[in-house]
Amino acid sequence: MSQAGKGKLNYRCPSCFMRDLDIDMFYDKEKKEYYCIRCQYTGTEQDVLEKNEIARFRYKAMQIRYTKFDFDEPD
Amino acid sequence: MDKFIVNIIHRPEMAPEYAEKVTGNGKKEDIGRKSLLDESLDIFKIQQEIAHKNGLKTTIQMTYASLFCEEVVELAKQDHEMYGDEIALSLLGLPCKEFREKYKTKEFCIWMFSLEDKKAIVDDVFGKFRNIFGCYPESTGSYYLDAELINYIKKTYPCVKCAVATCWEEGPKAYHTCNNSWYTFMDGGPWAPWIPSKANTHAPAADEAEDSGIVAIPHLSRDLIASYDGNGSNFGTHPQNILRGMIYDTDTWEFPYLYNLIDQYRDLEKYNNGYAYNMVFVGPGWMNKMGRWEAPYELLKKSYEDGLAYYGNLKKEGLLEDMTMAEFADHYRQKKTYQEPECALWRDILYGSEKQLFWYCDPYMRACVNMDQGGAIVDLRNYAAKLKWPVGIGTKHITDASYPFLIQEKYRAGYFTHYAGEGTIRSAKVAYQGEEADLCQCRTKAHFTQDGKNRILTLDPVEIEFSALKFKVQSIVSFEEGSSEIRIRRVLSNFSDPAARVSWKEYMVATYGTTEYPEDMTGITLGCDGRESEELLQYQYQCRIREMAGAEKVWAVIPQIDTKVSIETDNKRAQGYIQEGYAFSPMFTLGYSIELGDKEEFSTCLRLEKEN
Numbered sequence: 001m002s003q004a005g006k007g008k009l010n011y012r013c014p015s016c017f018m019r020d021l022d023i024d025m026f027y028d029k030e031k032k033e034y035y036c037i038r039c040q041y042t043g044t045e046q047d048v049l050e051k052n053e054i055a056r057f058r059y060k061a062m063q064i065r066y067t068k069f070d071f072d073e074p075d
Numbered sequence: 076m077d078k079f080i081v082n083i084i085h086r087p088e089m090a091p092e093y094a095e096k097v098t099g100n101g102k103k104e105d106i107g108r109k110s111l112l113d114e115s116l117d118i119f120k121i122q123q124e125i126a127h128k129n130g131l132k133t134t135i136q137m138t139y140a141s142l143f144c145e146e147v148v149e150l151a152k153q154d155h156e157m158y159g160d161e162i163a164l165s166l167l168g169l170p171c172k173e174f175r176e177k178y179k180t181k182e183f184c185i186w187m188f189s190l191e192d193k194k195a196i197v198d199d200v201f202g203k204f205r206n207i208f209g210c211y212p213e214s215t216g217s218y219y220l221d222a223e224l225i226n227y228i229k230k231t232y233p234c235v236k237c238a239v240a241t242c243w244e245e246g247p248k249a250y251h252t253c254n255n256s257w258y259t260f261m262d263g264g265p266w267a268p269w270i271p272s273k274a275n276t277h278a279p280a281a282d283e284a285e286d287s288g289i290v291a292i293p294h295l296s297r298d299l300i301a302s303y304d305g306n307g308s309n310f311g312t313h314p315q316n317i318l319r320g321m322i323y324d325t326d327t328w329e330f331p332y333l334y335n336l337i338d339q340y341r342d343l344e345k346y347n348n349g350y351a352y353n354m355v356f357v358g359p360g361w362m363n364k365m366g367r368w369e370a371p372y373e374l375l376k377k378s379y380e381d382g383l384a385y386y387g388n389l390k391k392e393g394l395l396e397d398m399t400m401a402e403f404a405d406h407y408r409q410k411k412t413y414q415e416p417e418c419a420l421w422r423d424i425l426y427g428s429e430k431q432l433f434w435y436c437d438p439y440m441r442a443c444v445n446m447d448q449g450g451a452i453v454d455l456r457n458y459a460a461k462l463k464w465p466v467g468i469g470t471k472h473i474t475d476a477s478y479p480f481l482i483q484e485k486y487r488a489g490y491f492t493h494y495a496g497e498g499t500i501r502s503a504k505v506a507y508q509g510e511e512a513d514l515c516q517c518r519t520k521a522h523f524t525q526d527g528k529n530r531i532l533t534l535d536p537v538e539i540e541f542s543a544l545k546f547k548v549q550s551i552v553s554f555e556e557g558s559s560e561i562r563i564r565r566v567l568s569n570f571s572d573p574a575a576r577v578s579w580k581e582y583m584v585a586t587y588g589t590t591e592y593p594e595d596m597t598g599i600t601l602g603c604d605g606r607e608s609e610e611l612l613q614y615q616y617q618c619r620i621r622e623m624a625g626a627e628k629v630w631a632v633i634p635q636i637d638t639k640v641s642i643e644t645d646n647k648r649a650q651g652y653i654q655e656g657y658a659f660s661p662m663f664t665l666g667y668s669i670e671l672g673d674k675e676e677f678s679t680c681l682r683l684e685k686e687n
Contacts (some may be wrong), residue, residue, distance in 0.1 A: 010364050020306050022368075024250050038254065040166070052369065055321060059332075060427030062322055066335045069342040069422055071431065071520040 014051035015041040088168040118359035129387025138168025157370035161399030163214035184190030192611025214400035229288035237404035240291035252306040277478040278458035290404035299421040314378035315361040346418035439559035449514030452501035453484035477589035490515035496660030498511035527557035570673035582666035601653040639686035
């Protein structure tokens, strides 16, 4: 295999992202997969996108629009 | 009520840090590559257009590289004339062919050069700016500006009145997120504009004598919960930071979180005499045509358009005033006094919890109270020490510009520890018939009031439940402007057994440091002062404890950070204690214990002082 490069976008490792690490992945053209040089994650673009959705599990309020920022009783 | 103020800043960076350094792009580094220069210039133009389209003026922070580009210079002059944009000078964006040839280095962080080089570069850049624009700039900045550099700039170029001077909580967390390759640390500063002291940029000036002469603004306005726990570059008023954090809907490309973040900053006017502030500062690398992280260029651009449209609409509704940095500096000086604190009662707007923190910052301290832990103080910095902490090559702190903590619950465990030892926290414990509870176990909410010079947090009462006793505890935490003190009052009530008495302990576990790793505690002295006697412990990791009935004060002197911290009470029944840590738990504890019953209360005062 020749040296790996980037894919069409600069995908980060979803596994590392979930532990607050931003690591760009490399793309293996022969295996058609992204791989992380820090941990053991490998995955197709589809898998990366799915795992990125999973990484959002903690953002339960991501779609909420807040209008009140304290816990005081209304006047 | 004043209007909400925003500073929007653009920098024509000719070799944006992210556009050039892209992993595995297959090109040899060429900082003068024409395609890079063209792309960067295009991005700057787009950013300016988006701001103006939304009726917003900007501060154009010229970079060293852009001073060599006639097109940028002309564009800046035009936008200054047409839109009232300020032409300022950034000390970011140093990398370019000319800089590297002249200074023979790839260093780009002005605060980490030697002081001699800092001065030479500043003179070089300011001189070039004057040759081009006919005057020196009124505003400048970088990710961080150390006190020595600010003092030099103000002395040599007195017209400078405003500077971007820190990134809030960009320390070990940013370092880790960047795979331990982001070698600069600047935790422990203010999250909102302040007047830096001459001694230490992070510590606000207490009076005119300490005033460095500039108004400092933070690089971005960050989420005061999310950025404290995680990577701050995911949670700020930088639309592409929200994308970096993946806080957007992948189908609709919508990101309500950014608007919640802006609105929560607007809401802070309630705690700051009607004043609220935001800062937006997006470098061109974040909107590069190759996309950034998973986001394609179209999404990057949309996020900036939507973000500035939100500010633009607030302006149209009369709810926002856009200012240049220099205009803001004048406004700030008119609006704020040296002693007036910055306060932020902040709720979680991302995880969907009701977690709430209170941040307090004045010339004597920065403190964080955590309502999810019963009102425990979970972060504490002693600004009263006005610690001299030069940074850069040739100093003891080449990369570490952080202001040291006494308490930092993330780096030093906080309430929860594994197996043994204690983490840094200021809380209280209660025991009854062999059972014990800590207020850190009690989740509650706080309500803010201001009474003259006192900012008061009144917490909703929490319930303590033992096998044979139930009762309520209310905590009231007060910060008196200019006092260097935090007063904590506990009020006990509703005892299920009115005759019962509980053992109460007010305590503070503390240490010192700027990172996650422990420092040498040798040299620290712990003391317990009585009316006629004194107990002392020289720190030797021996786990010793000393107690004194009726102690007036318990204290610690930490010479490494010129700090004295003490707790005192006027309750004569209380017994003071000091406790040394051990190698596995390099902390110290200051505290008071007392027996309390129904309808009784106990007050203590934590004080910070300079000691050297």
